[in-house]
Amino acid sequence: EAAPVEVEHDSPWSQEPKRHALLKPTSERPFNAEPPIAMLSEKFLTPNEYFYVRNHLPVPTLQPEDYELELEVEAGEGQKKLKLSFAEIKALPKHSVTAAIMCGGNRRSEMTKVKPVKGLSWGAGAVGNAKWSGARLCDVLRQLGVQPHEQLHVIFEGADLDPTSHPYGASIPLSKALDPRGDVLLAYEMNDQPLSRDHGFPIRVIVPGTVGARNVKWLTRIIVADHESDSHWQQNDYKGFSPSTDWDTVDFSKSLAIQSMPVTSAICSPMPEEHVKVDGDGFITARGYAWSGGGRRIVRVDLTSDGGKTWHVAELEQEDLPDGRHYGWSLWTARLPISAEQRQTQSVELWAKAVDSAYNVQPEAFEHIWNLRGVLANAYHKVKVKLV
Amino acid sequence: EAAPVEVEHDSPWSQEPKRHALLKPTSERPFNAEPPIAMLSEKFLTPNEYFYVRNHLPVPTLQPEDYELELEVEAGEGQKKLKLSFAEIKALPKHSVTAAIMCGGNRRSEMTKVKPVKGLSWGAGAVGNAKWSGARLCDVLRQLGVQPHEQLHVIFEGADLDPTSHPYGASIPLSKALDPRGDVLLAYEMNDQPLSRDHGFPIRVIVPGTVGARNVKWLTRIIVADHESDSHWQQNDYKGFSPSTDWDTVDFSKSLAIQSMPVTSAICSPMPEEHVKVDGDGFITARGYAWSGGGRRIVRVDLTSDGGKTWHVAELEQEDLPDGRHYGWSLWTARLPISAEQRQTQSVELWAKAVDSAYNVQPEAFEHIWNLRGVLANAYHKVKVKLV
Numbered sequence: 192e193a194a195p196v197e198v199e200h201d202s203p204w205s206q207e208p209k210r211h212a213l214l215k216p217t218s219e220r221p222f223n224a225e226p227p228i229a230m231l232s233e234k235f236l237t238p239n240e241y242f243y244v245r246n247h248l249p250v251p252t253l254q255p256e257d258y259e260l261e262l263e264v265e266a267g268e269g270q271k272k273l274k275l276s277f278a279e280i281k282a283l284p285k286h287s288v289t290a291a292i293m294c295g296g297n298r299r300s301e302m303t304k305v306k307p308v309k310g311l312s313w314g315a316g317a318v319g320n321a322k323w324s325g326a327r328l329c330d331v332l333r334q335l336g337v338q339p340h341e342q343l344h345v346i347f348e349g350a351d352l353d354p355t356s357h358p359y360g361a362s363i364p365l366s367k368a369l370d371p372r373g374d375v376l377l378a379y380e381m382n383d384q385p386l387s388r389d390h391g392f393p394i395r396v397i398v399p400g401t402v403g404a405r406n407v408k409w410l411t412r413i414i415v416a417d418h419e420s421d422s423h424w425q426q427n428d429y430k431g432f433s434p435s436t437d438w439d440t441v442d443f444s445k446s447l448a449i450q451s452m453p454v455t456s457a458i459c460s461p462m463p464e465e466h467v468k469v470d471g472d473g474f475i476t477a478r479g480y481a482w483s484g485g486g487r488r489i490v491r492v493d494l495t496s497d498g499g500k501t502w503h504v505a506e507l508e509q510e511d512l513p514d515g516r517h518y519g520w521s522l523w524t525a526r527l528p529i530s531a532e533q534r535q536t537q538s539v540e541l542w543a544k545a546v547d548s549a550y551n552v553q554p555e556a557f558e559h560i561w562n563l564r565g566v567l568a569n570a571y572h573k574v575k576v577k578l579v
Numbered sequence: 580e581a582a583p584v585e586v587e588h589d590s591p592w593s594q595e596p597k598r599h600a601l602l603k604p605t606s607e608r609p610f611n612a613e614p615p616i617a618m619l620s621e622k623f624l625t626p627n628e629y630f631y632v633r634n635h636l637p638v639p640t641l642q643p644e645d646y647e648l649e650l651e652v653e654a655g656e657g658q659k660k661l662k663l664s665f666a667e668i669k670a671l672p673k674h675s676v677t678a679a680i681m682c683g684g685n686r687r688s689e690m691t692k693v694k695p696v697k698g699l700s701w702g703a704g705a706v707g708n709a710k711w712s713g714a715r716l717c718d719v720l721r722q723l724g725v726q727p728h729e730q731l732h733v734i735f736e737g738a739d740l741d742p743t744s745h746p747y748g749a750s751i752p753l754s755k756a757l758d759p760r761g762d763v764l765l766a767y768e769m770n771d772q773p774l775s776r777d778h779g780f781p782i783r784v785i786v787p788g789t790v791g792a793r794n795v796k797w798l799t800r801i802i803v804a805d806h807e808s809d810s811h812w813q814q815n816d817y818k819g820f821s822p823s824t825d826w827d828t829v830d831f832s833k834s835l836a837i838q839s840m841p842v843t844s845a846i847c848s849p850m851p852e853e854h855v856k857v858d859g860d861g862f863i864t865a866r867g868y869a870w871s872g873g874g875r876r877i878v879r880v881d882l883t884s885d886g887g888k889t890w891h892v893a894e895l896e897q898e899d900l901p902d903g904r905h906y907g908w909s910l911w912t913a914r915l916p917i918s919a920e921q922r923q924t925q926s927v928e929l930w931a932k933a934v935d936s937a938y939n940v941q942p943e944a945f946e947h948i949w950n951l952r953g954v955l956a957n958a959y960h961k962v963k964v965k966l967v
């Protein structure tokens with residue numbers, strides 16, 4: 192019912208929105224694209240038009256005046272059903288949270304160099320940081336009388352439909368949805384603007400600290416259930432495996448659906464093979480982002496320009512928010528010394544690694560975190576640049 | 580007042596309890612000791628008498644009939660003061676939680692091989708897993724009228740006193756203390772037995788998922804405050820630093836006090852240099868533990884017997900508890916193939932690495948996580964054994 196009539200009669204791709212020319216597609220249909228990563232470290236809040244786009248299906252066309260969010264409490268306590276119009280959601284108390292959203296496949300293109308993986312070949316730009324505003328899901332669930340329960344899940348469905356008319360779907364634990372510190376939003380604004388069509392207009396659920404795939408766009412249905420979403424993307428995708436698991440031996444039912452993401456970082460500037468001028472003191476400047484899931488704050492980013500013999504602690508730009516609720520990313524800047532030998536060979540490799548508030552660190556290399564879907568690619572980011 | 584009169588007149592060490600002969604001391608005064616790690620993987624709940632002991636000061640002698648817990652609400656809302664007797668704490672609703680407690684310096688002896696660090700030379704045995712029972716701190720704080728507040732802390736003081744009569748102290752964020760899923764206990768039982776003197780008799784605060792140092796023993800005072808504990812152990816110890824930070828450059832005020840611990844694992848059996856028989860199928864069996872802080876469940880433990888060319892997923896023994904509230908450790912078992920060449924050289928090196936529910940992984944080596952205090956030593960555990 193949410194899909195527009197035109198799509199039924201025409202190609203499902205005929206209603207795709209216009210995109211910014213700087214977004215580099217990793218696939219056209221469905222549309223997936225990331226910005227040049229040098230742009231990411233320039234602004235703490237990623238401009239909406241450069242924010243990476245991850246669509247699994249054609250973009251639906253929803254009208255706010257027809258929009259309806261269905262809520263169902265299938266399991267546990269609470270009122271069984273509720274429908275909320277767009278106006279009713281906007282009439283609820285408005286909350287804002289700064290949260291980075293990251294694709295489970297961010298940096299897959301680096302992992303695939305170890306051994307090929309299946310999936311879109313993302314660089315380090317499948318992430319963005321925005322201020323999201325909307326109603327709190329915990330307020331809506333409490334109004335319904337939903338009570339904490341460790342075995343329940345909250346399923347989200349989008350208006351984006353697969354060729355058999357099944358919606359995109361995902362789920363999160365009820366404990367995350369009900370936690371006021373979880374900051375889950377029924378968001379209608381991104382950086383103080385209405386959501387664009389590519390980002391879920393009119394309503395997207397924002398699940399801070401959780402892999403992008405659970406932040407369902409074009410949200411039309413919420414179900415409190417005793418099981419996870421049975422969607423392809425919850426059950427047979429976005430899960431991690433041992434490096435020795437291959438497509439002959441993989442059993443998706445045995446692995447945990449990714450929720451909270453591990454600590455990661457990337458060098459946004461200089462970019463690989465960029466020509467960089469060494470300053471009068473013999474230093475170059477690097478910038479980038481760092482982030483960890485689960486509301487864990489980045490507490491340190493270390494950079495090296497000599498293969499890890501000496502590490503330099505970066506300056507951080509981040510919000511002053513407590514651990515467990517620090518959902519935004521951190522931007523970092525570091526000045527790195529260049530040796531006489533590096534000046535002579537006109538080449539240096541920079542490495543970045545971040546530490547989060549649980550003192551988790553990134554793994555050094557992709558070899559031992561390799562997985563057949565190429566997700567969770569959070570090894571040290573290593574960038575070779577030319578010196579001039 | 581909590582310290583017994585004898586200590587004032589005599590050596591503060593004259594009242595130390597008797598310890599089990601199998602505990603290997605890393606220091607005698609204060610007493611610090613760990614069990615042989617092969618014993619750790621034998622039982623899911625570590626027997627009390629083998630549980631590692633980490634004392635910072637002499638063990639105080641407290642009598643339950645004189646015991647008094649002082650509570651003070653210095654900052655935020657709530658009744659200003661309350662005193663609870665041991666009988667009053669026991670009269671509160673009793674809760675139990677399985678939680679591993681791990682010393683911040685566990686496995687320091689491995690990190691120190693890269694470059695010397697300051698601290699007790701712990702092996703991989705400064706951890707144990709127990710069922711703790713007591714009153715919930717969140718219930719007590721709610722009774723006092725304490726309200727959630729992101730900027731407040733809960734300070735704990737013990738009856739163990741330094742030579743200037745200052746107590747051992749530590750603090751945690753109020754958000755952890757108030758969260759029912761945080762499972763913080765005023766514990767009086769360990770594996771269904773009254774706490775022993777070495778483990779905090781009569782009351783120890785159990786802060787599941789949090790470094791051992793915050794699980795204050797011989798608890799006598801709780802303060803809700805607008806600052807962390809000003810104790811040495813909160814301010815100038817138990818913090819992480821970059822590998823390039825040395826004692827000339829270190830600034831403890833700039834680093835985060837360790838709370839939630841990062842993912843780790845250890846091979847308990849076989850032990851280093853142990854002689855191991857290869858079975859008829861050409862395999863050996865390894866066992867160990869894995870754990871992550873913050874209530875994150877262990878989702879996988881990978882073992883290799885060929886330097887990471889092939890990884891074998893271990894069988895896990897763990898409680899069936901939800902993520903975010905999975906505070907106990909996981910024991911694991913794996914059968915590992917031995918190559919013809921390894922049989923010939925009669926030698927093999929085993930590596931273990933664990934993955935937690937946020938898909939954080941262990942770093943491969945100690946070199947790039949080295950820190951001057953030798954804490955957070957969670958690199959892959961590597962054990963060389965002899966084959967027979």
Ligand SMILES: [Mo]
Binds near residue numbers: 294295
């Ligand atoms: Mo994604």
Ligand SMILES: [Mo]
Binds near residue numbers: 792
């Ligand atoms: Mo410790």
